[in-house]
Amino acid sequence: MAVEKLVGYVSARKSRVMMLVILLRVLALFATIAATVVMALNKESHTFAVATIGNTPVKITITAKFQHTPANIMFVVANAVASLHSLLMLSLMCFVSQKYDFKGLRFIIVTALDMVTIAYLSGAATAVAFMGELARNGNSHARWNKVCDNFERYCDQGSGAMLASYIGILFFMLVNLVNIFEHGRFNPSKNPLSA
């Protein structure tokens, strides 16, 4: 009787934790999709007068696009892949039973993939952060001039994407911690000393 109660408690807790993990994964998905879209749509054009011939000004139009910086391209790819990863994990949780698990391999593969996702998302977001810092402030030692004074909206939009990506990383970390904590807590099948 006591064992049945305990089993009931464990399964109720398990489903609550599963709901929490699904919620966190959906939030991470939204954050990475937002980061991908905001960065992929980042484009700003400006027209500058460079000279005057007679009374006619000579103008050139310069367009700043996200593709112009390799770090931004990696950022878009990384956030898109992380979004696909979230979708895959969500469908795995919702449509594939927990029973299909070979010797705890499912847990360790999911954890490893989550960890790799955190690593490359963090890399992409931080690279964009430092490229943004360079674009805003320039670097006098390397004689790289700042460009954000002319393309302010472009830089702000890039910063927004970066922020969304960092929020996504936070949710990925929470998912991973909840998963790991709960796996260690309620996983009798993996434990050779369990009843």
Place this chain on the structure above:
Amino acid sequence: MAVEKLVGYVSARKSRVMMLVILLRVLALFATIAATVVMALNKESHTFAVATIGNTPVKITITAKFQHTPANIMFVVANAVASLHSLLMLSLMCFVSQKYDFKGLRFIIVTALDMVTIAYLSGAATAVAFMGELARNGNSHARWNKVCDNFERYCDQGSGAMLASYIGILFFMLVNLVNIFEHGRFNPSKNPLSA
């Protein structure tokens, strides 16, 4: 009798795993220390003739230092902090008994710290990678010229530090995976259904 055998098997396996984790942590420590030192010592001077007055050439000496790029400063700090983290974890494993653990909090704190370390190391290394790419190839859209043609050794040394940091990240990931896998496998105290 069977239970005693099982307990013996578990503790033998636990100590083998502990040795593996210590080995991986020491390797991670070496990698991050190497990355810190190689980057912190990165400095190259070049003398250029900029003009000739009469027969006397006018020369200027330009020095490239790692401090000139914010990404490099973050890289050195991140790898130094990761090295301290490894040292702390190693001393925790070697000198503080596994018994001092409040409701599995020790495991979750160590795992969370390892994950955060992976995230910021990956961020620092990737930021340096993209700054290096910019220094090598320049960016015609932003009119940022390449600088590595004049400071080749400086750029190569930075790349070496980056590589060491990525190797460190790999070891941190392995440590984390081994820790997580083993915790789920042999942790009867955390399991309400265990014997």
